Amino acid sequence: MGAILGVNEDSHPPVLILFTCLLAGLVVAGLAGALWPKAGRGVACVCLLAALGFVAIALFGLLRAPSAMVLPIGPPGQALSLVLDPLAAWFLLILGLSAAAASLYALADAAHAAPRVVAGFPLFVAGMALSLLAGDGVTLLLGFEAMSLASWVLVGYGHADAANRQAARLYLCFALLSGLCLAAALALWAASAGGIGLDVLRAAPPDGWRAAVILALVLAGAGSKAGLVPLHGWLPLAHPAAPGHVSALMSSAMVKVAIYVMARLLLDCAGPAQPLWWGVPLLALGAASAVLGALRAALEEDTKVILACSTIENVGLIVAALGLAAIFRAADLGALAALATGAALLHALAHSVFKAGLFLAAAAVLTGAGSRRLDSLGGLIHAMPATAACAGVLAAAAAALPPLSGFAGEWLLVQSLLAGWRIGPLPMQVGLAAAVALVGLAAALAAAAMVRLYGLVFLGRPRGPRSAAAREAPPLARAALIGCAGLTVLIGLAPGPLLRLAEEAVRTAVRQNIADQAQLFLLAPGGGATAYAAPLLALLLAAGIAALYLGMRRYSPAEPVLGPAWGCGFLPAPPELPFGDPLAQPSAAGFGQPLRRMLGSSVLGAREVVTMPEPGDPAPARLEAGFADPVFAGLLAPLAALRDWLADRAERLRDMSLRRCLSLSFGTLVALLALLAWLET
Amino acid sequence: MGFGHIPFDVSHALAGGMLLMSFVLLYQRRVPGLIAALATQGGLLGLAALWQGWAQGAAGLYLTGLIALVAKAVLIPWALSTLVRRLGMHGSVQTALGIGPSMIAGVGLAALALVVALPVAAGGSALAQEDLAVALSVVLLGMLVMIARRNAIGQVVGLMSMENGLILAAVGVQGLPLLIELSTAALLLVLALVAGVFLTGIRERFDSLDVAFLEDHRGERR
Numbered sequence: 056m057g058a059i060l061g062v063n064e065d066s067h068p069p070v071l072i073l074f075t076c077l078l079a080g081l082v083v084a085g086l087a088g089a090l091w092p093k094a095g096r097g098v099a100c101v102c103l104l105a106a107l108g109f110v111a112i113a114l115f116g117l118l119r120a121p122s123a124m125v126l127p128i129g130p131p132g133q134a135l136s137l138v139l140d141p142l143a144a145w146f147l148l149i150l151g152l153s154a155a156a157a158s159l160y161a162l163a164d165a166a167h168a169a170p171r172v173v174a175g176f177p178l179f180v181a182g183m184a185l186s187l188l189a190g191d192g193v194t195l196l197l198g199f200e201a202m203s204l205a206s207w208v209l210v211g212y213g214h215a216d217a218a219n220r221q222a223a224r225l226y227l228c229f230a231l232l233s234g235l236c237l238a239a240a241l242a243l244w245a246a247s248a249g250g251i252g253l254d255v256l257r258a259a260p261p262d263g264w265r266a267a268v269i270l271a272l273v274l275a276g277a278g279s280k281a282g283l284v285p286l287h288g289w290l291p292l293a294h295p296a297a298p299g300h301v302s303a304l305m306s307s308a309m310v311k312v313a314i315y316v317m318a319r320l321l322l323d324c325a326g327p328a329q330p331l332w333w334g335v336p337l338l339a340l341g342a343a344s345a346v347l348g349a350l351r352a353a354l355e356e357d358t359k360v361i362l363a364c365s366t367i368e369n370v371g372l373i374v375a376a377l378g379l380a381a382i383f384r385a386a387d388l389g390a391l392a393a394l395a396t397g398a399a400l401l402h403a404l405a406h407s408v409f410k411a412g413l414f415l416a417a418a419a420v421l422t423g424a425g426s427r428r429l430d431s432l433g434g435l436i437h438a439m440p441a442t443a444a445c446a447g448v449l450a451a452a453a454a455a456l457p458p459l460s461g462f463a464g465e466w467l468l469v470q471s472l473l474a475g476w477r478i479g480p481l482p483m484q485v486g487l488a489a490a491v492a493l494v495g496l497a498a499a500l501a502a503a504a505m506v507r508l509y510g511l512v513f514l515g516r517p518r519g520p521r522s523a524a525a526r527e528a529p530p531l532a533r534a535a536l537i538g539c540a541g542l543t544v545l546i547g548l549a550p551g552p553l554l555r556l557a558e559e560a561v562r563t564a565v566r567q568n569i570a571d572q573a574q575l576f577l578l579a580p581g582g583g584a585t586a587y588a589a590p591l592l593a594l595l596l597a598a599g600i601a602a603l604y605l606g607m608r609r610y611s612p613a614e615p616v617l618g619p620a621w622g623c624g625f626l627p628a629p630p631e632l633p634f635g636d637p638l639a640q641p642s643a644a645g646f647g648q649p650l651r652r653m654l655g656s657s658v659l660g661a662r663e664v665v666t667m668p669e670p671g672d673p674a675p676a677r678l679e680a681g682f683a684d685p686v687f688a689g690l691l692a693p694l695a696a697l698r699d700w701l702a703d704r705a706e707r708l709r710d711m712s713l714r715r716c717l718s719l720s721f722g723t724l725v726a727l728l729a730l731l732a733w734l735e736t
Numbered sequence: 737m738g739f740g741h742i743p744f745d746v747s748h749a750l751a752g753g754m755l756l757m758s759f760v761l762l763y764q765r766r767v768p769g770l771i772a773a774l775a776t777q778g779g780l781l782g783l784a785a786l787w788q789g790w791a792q793g794a795a796g797l798y799l800t801g802l803i804a805l806v807a808k809a810v811l812i813p814w815a816l817s818t819l820v821r822r823l824g825m826h827g828s829v830q831t832a833l834g835i836g837p838s839m840i841a842g843v844g845l846a847a848l849a850l851v852v853a854l855p856v857a858a859g860g861s862a863l864a865q866e867d868l869a870v871a872l873s874v875v876l877l878g879m880l881v882m883i884a885r886r887n888a889i890g891q892v893v894g895l896m897s898m899e900n901g902l903i904l905a906a907v908g909v910q911g912l913p914l915l916i917e918l919s920t921a922a923l924l925l926v927l928a929l930v931a932g933v934f935l936t937g938i939r940e941r942f943d944s945l946d947v948a949f950l951e952d953h954r955g956e957r958r
Binding site for chain 1: 891
């Protein structure tokens with residue numbers, strides 16, 4: 056295959072042989088974990104080594120020419136093949152970094168890991184890596200399905216709880232839907248292209264009705280895995296149900312695999328000859344996901360659910376950037392297409408690092424303070440200082456504060472959106488303007504969500520004895536957190552060099568060059584009318600903070616004094632509440648109330664019901680407030696009703712007599728033969 | 737190879753004979769007659785396999801033919817008639833579908849099989865095409881026999897006839913591995929065994945072979 060692609064004459068490139076060995080090692084580790092549950096530590100070590108190996112392979116792939124290899128296994132007539140090109144290498148880098156952090160965290164509590172988690176985790180990593188480096192559709196589907204099934208096992212680890220069982224079931228349904236849609240899209244494409252290899256597909260881009268169907272199927276298939284609205288219903292349930300480090304990997308790497316599939320099929324393989332509307336569904340769904348995810352993140356009351364909703368938001372931003380790149384490319388604006396793609400890739404990397412770190416911090420909080428509910432946490436900055444510091448950096452990145460990693464990608468996205476206001480007919484111009492507003496709204500909501508999350512978990516006073524007696528995370532877990540926070544700072548300080556590193560990946564996706572817009576210390580999109588110099592900004596901020604600190608020391612010579620916390624005007628707490636009256640601190644619902652009242656009623660169907668007792672009735676007045684994601688009532692409930700109706704119909708078949716059963720199959724056979732005869736004529 | 741060539745004509749005649757026997761199965765009301773027609777069909781199948789073995793020069797097909805002759809023309813009919821005699825089932829078979837309609841349906845199925853099979857096998861020889869069409873008709877007619885009978889014996893006979901059609905299709909194709917034919921033959925023996933046990937069982941329990949009696953005794957009725 057190497058000769059066919061013309062990329063690397065060596066038919067067995069060492070880098071891909073190393074990759075195959077790493078995959079085999081992960082599979083063996085998974086089997087070993089299934090056989091010996093005590094091997095958790097060793098399995099986590101293998102995962103860590105494999106993840107570091109993936110990082111090395113990814114850097115090699117980003118800096119060197121693409122290489123390809125045909126594996127000696129596969130279905131008849133279609134050997135599996137691997138291709139390491141820059142686009143795949145970029146996402147492999149993302150996978151490697153997040154998997155390394157997650158494995159390090161897994162190593163920290165490997166002694167208590169359930170057997171199915173020990174066995175499932177390496178298989179999950181292997182499935183993701185295989186689908187990233189797939190050289191043909193069959194390998195892609197194989198890796199994708201391995202990823203889905205292994206993560207389903209991991210999501211179902213807390214199966215004693217009915218809610219987790221339901222989450223795992225919903226997750227499996229969506230995974231099956233996504234696999235079916237992708238298989239259908241690839242089959243349709245391969246039928247017209249005459250082969251399933253990615254190079255064959257690239258040589259025969261779809262057109263006409265076929266293109267529309269493939270776009271819809273890939274969007275449904277990869278979008279349901281990435282958590283795009285309206286197929287996101289499973290994500291806030293399933294990601295929190297998995298163990299901490301698996302949630303981190305699912306939110307940081309698995310959704311990126313789905314995004315990779317979108318970028319690979321819809322941008323790279325579908326080619327530059329697609330019409331202007333090709334990117335519109337991506338942009339629209341991405342913007343909607345961003346707003347809905349951020350709004351839910353600002354309203355939810357469970358740390359991991361908040362983080363999962365924030366994942367929906369970031370996936371939305373990345374997909375919107377990809378859609379924008381497709382629109383720019385169709386409008387023949389090459390530099391802007393490269394810019395939007397660069398924004399997507401950069402934000403994918405940044406999000407994977409800070410989201411992995413935040414999920415690990417949430418897991419550390421769950422272990423140390425025993426809860427995921429915001430209303431029973433609080434004040435953890437005293438008990439868990441290292442975790443709190445790392446989570447602060449990571450949450451600031453998730454809130455897109457400069458000069459941290461979340462800012463650069465979103466800034467590039469907004470810059471490219473602002474540059475696109477003259478493209479196409481009037482409806483598209485209006486749509487692009489609306490997308491700017493939606494992306495800005497999403498970024499603001501995400502910042503609010505992160506402030507609320509960090510404030511309620513780490514600041515203030517403990518809301519219960521368990522969080523007052525919290526324990527700091529073990530050293531290895533702290534190392535994982537510190538690693539993520541450090542990488543976040545690094546990525547934030549060096550967006551320019553990272554974009555240079557992603558240059559070939561951008562070229563693979565949209566065949567455009569981004570190098571002249573990314574300099575060492577400066578991002579200068581669109582010819583330098585605006586620019587973002589992260590290191591300079593960091594220096595200014597550091598100088599400002601240092602000046603503030605020194606000034607305070609200089610002009611306020613008295614030592615700081617710790618006093619009792621102000622009770623917000625409430626009476627002093629009774630002695631049976633040594634940690635203060637819980638009513639004297641804002642609750643999670645109270646913190647989210649303004650947003651719920653402003654935006655929730657229209658988007659999330661938020662409601663508030665005040666029940667006043669009759670005059671003379673001593674019962675208390677009640678205020679009931681809440682919200683529900685419209686996808687449950689609008690999409691999942693009708694689907695469940697349809698399923699029940701179909702099951703009811705199918706149930707009637709069982710009561711048929713023997714002859715009727717025979718007649719049914721006979722009738723089906725005759726009908727199929729008649730169809731065949733009709734097709735042949 | 738086409739009309740006028742001895743190998744083609746003989747195999748065509750044998751396959752046609754099998755199709756004829758399928759129609760006989762479709763209208764035959766009496767149980768001994770059914771078994772006799774099945775035996776004749778099995779014998780014709782054996783002859784067809786032997787003839788194909790000679791025409792294709794494939795030694796494996798001789799074995800298939802011998803197995804068919806011994807098992808399908810002699811052993812299975814003999815076992816079935818012994819069973820019927822022991823169960824006292826000499827009476828007529830109640831058909832669920834009248835003779836006229838079932839014959840019309842049979843002719844329609846044979847036509848459908850021809851329409852489907854001839855273009856599918858267009859690449860092969862004329863012999864393979866005709867063989868496939870006839871074999872598909874035999875399979876479809878066997879299924880129709882299973883549906884058209886209320887009696888368990890009738891359904892067993894229909895199943896055996898379907899299987900004859902499958903073997904006919906298999907021997908018409910050149911280069912079928914012997915292993916597949918042997919395993920099919922083994923499958924048939926198992927089928928016959930199960931059918932015998934089943935018949936004896938329902939006869940003992942319900943004192944009849946009408947499968948309608950079974951329907952009151954299915955589990956998990958709502």
